[in-house]
Amino acid sequence: MEHQLTIYNTLHRKKEIFVPLHAPHVGMYVCGPTVYSDAHLGHARPAITFDILFRYLTHLGYQVRYVRNITDVGHLEHDADEGEDKIAKRARLEQLEPMEVVQRNVNHYHKEMESLNVLPPSIEPHASGHIIEQIELVKEILKNGYAYESKGSVYFDVQKYNKTHNYGKLSGRNLDDVLNTTRTLDGQSEKRDPSDFALWKCAQPEHIMRWPSPWSNGFPGWHCECTAMGKKYLGDTFDIHGGGMDLIFPHHECEIAQAVASQGKDMVNYWMHNNMITINGTKMGKSLGNFITLQELFSGNHPLLEQAYSPMTIRFFILQAHYRSTVDFSNEALQAAEKGLSRLWEASKNLKKIVASATSSIDTSALKENCYAAMSDDLNSPIVISHLFDATRQINQIIAGTATINQADLTALQETFHLFLTDILGLREELSSNNERELAFGQVVDLLLEQRHVAKVNKDWATSDKIRNTLTELGFEIKDTKEGSEWKLNK
Numbered sequence: 001m002e003h004q005l006t007i008y009n010t011l012h013r014k015k016e017i018f019v020p021l022h023a024p025h026v027g028m029y030v031c032g033p034t035v036y037s038d039a040h041l042g043h044a045r046p047a048i049t050f051d052i053l054f055r056y057l058t059h060l061g062y063q064v065r066y067v068r069n070i071t072d073v074g075h076l077e078h079d080a081d082e083g084e085d086k087i088a089k090r091a092r093l094e095q096l097e098p099m100e101v102v103q104r105n106v107n108h109y110h111k112e113m114e115s116l117n118v119l120p121p122s123i124e125p126h127a128s129g130h131i132i133e134q135i136e137l138v139k140e141i142l143k144n145g146y147a148y149e150s151k152g153s154v155y156f157d158v159q160k161y162n163k164t165h166n167y168g169k170l171s172g173r174n175l176d177d178v179l180n181t182t183r184t185l186d187g188q189s190e191k192r193d194p195s196d197f198a199l200w201k202c203a204q205p206e207h208i209m210r211w212p213s214p215w216s217n218g219f220p221g222w223h224c225e226c227t228a229m230g231k232k233y234l235g236d237t238f239d240i241h242g243g244g245m246d247l248i249f250p251h252h253e254c255e256i257a258q259a260v261a262s263q264g265k266d267m268v269n270y271w272m273h274n275n276m277i278t279i280n281g282t283k284m285g286k287s288l289g290n291f292i293t294l295q296e297l298f299s300g301n302h303p304l305l306e307q308a309y310s311p312m313t314i315r316f317f318i319l320q321a322h323y324r325s326t327v328d329f330s331n332e333a334l335q336a337a338e339k340g341l342s343r344l345w346e347a348s349k350n351l352k353k354i355v356a357s358a359t360s361s362i363d364t365s366a367l368k369e370n371c372y373a374a375m376s377d378d379l380n381s382p383i384v385i386s387h388l389f390d391a392t393r394q395i396n397q398i399i400a401g402t403a404t405i406n407q408a409d410l411t412a413l414q415e416t417f418h419l420f421l422t423d424i425l426g427l428r429e430e431l432s433s434n435n436e437r438e439l440a441f442g443q444v445v446d447l448l449l450e451q452r453h454v455a456k457v458n459k460d461w462a463t464s465d466k467i468r469n470t471l472t473e474l475g476f477e478i479k480d481t482k483e484g485s486e487w488k489l490n491k
């Protein structure tokens, strides 16, 4: 490969040259959403981060199998294997089947990901569709002596595992830290040790989602699905496992323990984690009242929002920060992103208009190498964007007539600008990227209603009715008032 990609491996806490196990094939697994409610801003970040990795690896010539799962069972409300299943709880509250809740939220998620121009993964497995594989995983761990059965549930024996392996090698925690931060909750008497985690849970009588197993009618522990499905679709060892930083502990630490305890070795060569999004400097959370869903961002319908933000504004805003840095949401930051992105689209349009000269008075050749170097340096998207802004200044100079460019340089500049802006960063022009278009269409409707008013004054009922009927057919609702006509579009 011409451009040597380096990625930050959380496991070794450093950037490493990316060498796939079986080039040109790359196996990549990313933890997807738990679909108990609508996706929020926090879901957009891992989706976009691993989307640009998927796009870039594909662009470099790799054949990527990208697996991103849907968690639809086993994710309990509390970390310590306690509380109700998040999906079962939502189903109970809304009096729906759990799978209705799952289907509805998966449908929404897909639509929102499409809006954000996030490419669909190669395989999107559901946890509930892989119960057999998860039971097999638990059997292997039991057989190897790293788990025990207790009242129909099966728990991973962390203390025993830690004697010969390093539980905490990904998160950097040692077992004492884990114990000090583990809450002791009711029902933990089933566990030998509070640091143990559930591989299989015996279902309580009221629990709807349950499957037969050698131990009880129950359901798998949350961490099992990613180990079982990663192995099924990507093999015993694969290249990349990604997710949000909040998943490093316990989820990914437990995944490593499960893989090692079941097959004697870890499954993953490169662990990658995106940082979190804060809102006005504080953590986002339902209980904090600063929780913004993607739908609310797209519609502007939330008390914290001064306006609607288009999906591409959100995408650009997220890409303006390196994926390992925090991103702080604020209206000002989003508005700045909106402006910045429209400057890039303006440059992209201007690029098409430029007429080549005989010679180039400016050097545009560095753009391509600079952009590749930034992307290959652990997906440094903010640096790629800054190079695109440098190119924008050059494009503006050419348009203003203060610089010239020859045909060969122009073609190269057009290709590189387009490649990084749309193919690799995955930005696409939106019809209503600003409200100008809608405003223009609205003014046309106003103009028609003025014409209708003139027709009415002239008692030209045929024209007046024609305008009204046509607008109504198109979905406009016209209301005549003393001050004139009002309209709204019912679409």
Ligand SMILES: [Zn+2]
Residues within 6 Å of the ligand: 030, 031, 032, 226, 251
């Ligand atoms: Zn996972």
